[in-house]
Amino acid sequence: MNVVITGYFNDQSKQRVIQSFPEDWKIQIVEPQQIDEFIGEADVLIPEHIEVNESLLNKAHHLRFVQTGAGFDNVDIEACSNRKIWVSNAAGVNANAVAEHILALILNHYKNISYLDRFMKNREDETKLEYVGGELFGKTIGTIGFGAIGSRVAELAKAFNMKVLAYDTNKNIQSDDVELVDLDTLIKNSDVITINIFLDDSTRNLVDSTFLNNMKNNALLVNTARGPIVCEEDLIKALKDNVIGGACLDVFTEEPLSLDSELRKLGNVVLTPHTAGMPDGTKFHEKRYRFFVQNILRIQRNETPINNLNQV
Structure with a gap:
């Protein structure tokens, strides 16, 4: 073979x-x-x-x-x-690995782990530390897609006492643990939106300027699915203009991500190199x-x- x-x-x-x-x-x-x-x-x-x-x-x-x-x-x-x-x-094979990565990104955003780590290693004055953070407790997370990954994200989010909204094109999906809603309701009411759907013609550029403008102005967008689901140009503008609170991205329109990408320069973005499904660091x-x-x-x-x- x-x-x-x-x-x-x-x-x-x-x-x-x-x-x-x-x-x-x-x-x-x-x-x-x-x-x-x-x-x-x-x-x-x-x-x-x-x-x-x-x-x-x-x-x-x-x-x-x-x-x-x-x-x-x-x-x-x-x-x-x-x-x-x-x-x-x-x-479904990598569902748990990806779901854990999603939660790690969300926690990193709310607890400012990357920022605080850089602050400490730069030996800056801790008495002058200023940042905005928060707890997951009581916040609403919306998963676009409620398959293997989306449902596992919901389970993990529940452990943090988050409210879970879910949208899926499969109308036969049922759940007693999450609230199944339409896409507009999810966008407008979620503090965190995580994308867990396949890329096809119906989902390409799903997250565009209209989508982003309808999010809460302090909401977090997480994409570990496929880069082209998000219109990167619109997202960069929204992040620069503080239309949303931030983004955590593991996938990009073009991969590997260009060294000159503006995403690498933005302070309200956390980036990982398409590794959510391969957690041990050796692409295995x-x-x-x-x-x-x-x-x-x-x-x-x-x-x-x-x-x-x-x-x-």
Whole structure:
């Protein structure tokens, strides 16, 4: 089995990833710009930072399976189906890791951890310390999306005695623990809004100037889902003008985030480099790769993969 993985990995990360697969499999980890050199012999593709489109698939002479992480907006599923290539995602596998990351970002914002850490390390005069913070107790958090991640965020938020609002396009979702509301109600009443939905045509630029202007002026926006769900230009303007209280971002319109991005210069933003689902710092999450291996084994046995997004 020839598995090609694209992305940016250091040597330690590559070693851990390769060791998670059976020894007799050929595992090739390549940077996105190198994909054309390797796709021709790949049986399985795990794509990050590339588009799996007609152009790429025309070069994939042996490809049987495309396995993504939680998101699959970079894969042309119809084109894969036409070539009898299975597509599956890993929705829910990283749910707890992402949910914990979301809570960590929220706590960092309200407790000013990043700011206070820099203050102490800069050896500034503690008697002149001034900042605005707060408690989560009694605040309202709204999750846009109430799947595996959104529901886990709700559980964690409840431990802090937060009120939870949830919006989801799936009207069959029911919950006794959160208040299911429409999107406008969630936007206007939440102290914290966390985005936990997939990127598609209906959610691209969902968070625009209108959305941001309807938020509370001290509210926090958290995005660990997909960068293009947020119109970055509108968000930067809103943050500069103090339209909202702040933002915590793990994903961006273009990744890696440009070194010149204005987001890096704003004091009311906390940034992490798309690591919410990989908590150990080496771009490796054991549960995620264990899922990948089991799904590839299903393909070897000519079985339908778990979380399949198409039919072959």
